[in-house]
C-alpha cells in the first residue's frame with residue numbers, strides 16, 4: 344500500500360521562495376570588494392535571483408548548462424546560488440586560490456558556458472580567458488560604472504547591467520529533484536581534480552541536516568557569518584540552511600584578517616561563525632593582542648582540517664564560545680559528522696569533555712559510517728582500533744562527474760581516504776589522511792595527535808607532522824614547526840614538551856623549524872609539498 348501524502352520534489356527554488364515569503368525582511372549583509380558594507384534582505388535576494396534566472400533564459404542557456412563563479416562570499420554570489428540552480432542550470436563554484444592553469448583545466452573539464460567573477464579576480468580572468476574554450480559569456484560582479492573599458496575580455500558585462508534590466512518575476516521550473524544543481528571539484532592534491540555533482544534533492548537534504556540542533560543548530564534568531572568560502576563546497580551548505588530557517592547572513596567578502604572579521608562579528612551581532620582553523624588563528628590573535636571580547640558570538644563551527652585543542656580551549660575558556668568541531672569533504676556536500684556532547688557527558692569534568700570535543704564527532708542522521716582494515720574487515724567501535732573510514736548517505740557522491748560507470752564505491756560505501764577511530768558512543772576521530780599515516784615499527788602514529796601537542800605550545804603558530812624513512816623502524820615522525828614571531832623556542836624545548844603527553848615511542852625524533860608550511864587552495868596543509876621541500880633532510884643519527 345502506498346502512502347497518501349503529497350509528492351513534491353525537493354528543489355532549491357523552494358528554499359529561496361520560503362525565505363522571501365516568511366523572512367523577507369531578514370538582513371543579508373556583505374562586505375563588498377569595493378570596501379563598503381552592503382545591506383540586502385531575503386526578499387531582495389529572491390527578487391534578484393529571479394532576475395538572474397530571466398537573464399540566463401534570455402541567453403537561451405539550457406537546463407544543465409554550467410554557470411561558473413569565481414567569487415568571494417557576498418550577496419551577488421548568493422543570488423547566483425539560487426538564480427542559477429533554481430532555473431535548472433548548474434552552479435559551478437571555481438576556487439580562485441588554485442593555480443590559473445588548474446582553473447583553466449577545471450573550467451574546460453566542466454565545459455562551463457558562463458563565468459561570473461568578482462573584480463578582485465579580473466587579473467586571473469585576463470590570464471585565463473583565451474584558454475577557457477567553452478565559456479561564451481563573461482560577467483563581472485560589479486556595477487555598470489565599475490566595469491573597466493579596457494579589460495581585454497571580449498563582451499565583458501557588468502552583473503548589474505546584465506541582470507538589472509530583467510523582470511523580477513519568474514516561474515521557477517518544476518524540475519525533477521534529482522536534477523543536477525551545483526558542482527565542486529575536489530582539492531586534487533594528487534592527480535587531476537574530480538568533480539562532485541550535487542542534486543537539488545541532495546542539497547536540500549543536506550541543508551535540513553546542517554540546521555539540526557545537534558549539528559549547527561540554526562534558526563531565525565541566528566546571525567551567521569560563513570568565513571568558509573562559497574567557492575568551495577557551498578560554504579558547508581550554510582547559504583541553503585540559512586534560507587531554510589530564515590537566518591541572517593553576514594558575508595566577509597575578501598577581508599578575512601582578524602580585525603575585519605572581528606568588526607563584522609560585533610557590528611552585525613553574529614551568533615554563529617564557521618571556518619577552517621587557520622582563519623580562526625588570525626581572529627584569536629587579533630582578540631588577544633587588543634584585549635577584546637565577543638559580545639554576541641555563541642558558537643563557531645571549525646572543520647576542514649583538525650581543530651587543535653588549544654583553539655577549542657581558547658574559544659571556550661577565554662571567550663565563552665562553544666566550538667563545534669566538524670568533519671566532511673567535497674564528496675559529502677560536505678558535512679559528515681559534527682561534535683556535540685550527549686546528555687550524559689554534561690556531568691563529566693571539563694578535561695573529560697575536552698577529550699570528546701576534540702573528536703570530529705557523531706554521525707548526522709543520513710550519514711552512516713564504518714571503519715575497515717586492509718582486508719576490508721569492519722573494525723570495532725572501541726575508540727582504539729584504526730581503520731579506513733567509509734561513508735554512505737543521500738548527500739554522498741555515487742560517481743564523479745564524467746567518470747560515470749567507474750564507481751568509486753566499495754560495496755555501496757564511499758572510501759573517504761581518511762583513517763579514523765570510532766568510540767563506543769559513536770564519536771569518530773580522524774587520525775590521518777591514509778597517505779599521511781606514519782607507520783613506525785609496525786604501529787601507527789597519528790600525525791594529528793603529534794601536531795595538536797605542538798600547537799598547544801605557546802610559541803608555536805603551526806605544526807605539521809610527517810613520517811621520515813628510518814632503517815630500523817620504517818618511518819619515524821618529525822614535526823615541522825612555524826614559531827611565533829620573536830620566539831626563541833628550541834628543538835629541545837619542544838621535544839621535552841611532548842613528555843608525558845604521548846607514548847614515548849610516538850614522540851617525534853626531530854623538530855624542523857620553517858618560515859611557513861605550504862597550504863593548499865582550501866587552507867589545508869600540503870604535506871606532499873612539505874615532503875618535497877624536505878627531500879634532503881636526514882633524521883638525526
Ligand code: AMP
Nearest residue numbers: 530646647648649669670671672673773
Ligand atoms: P575537501 O574535500 O577539500 O573538503 O577535504 C576533505 C578532507 O579534509 C577530509 O577527507 C579530511 O581529510 C579533511 N578534513 C575535513 N575536516 C576535518 C577535520 N575536522 N579534521 C581532520 N581532517 C578534516
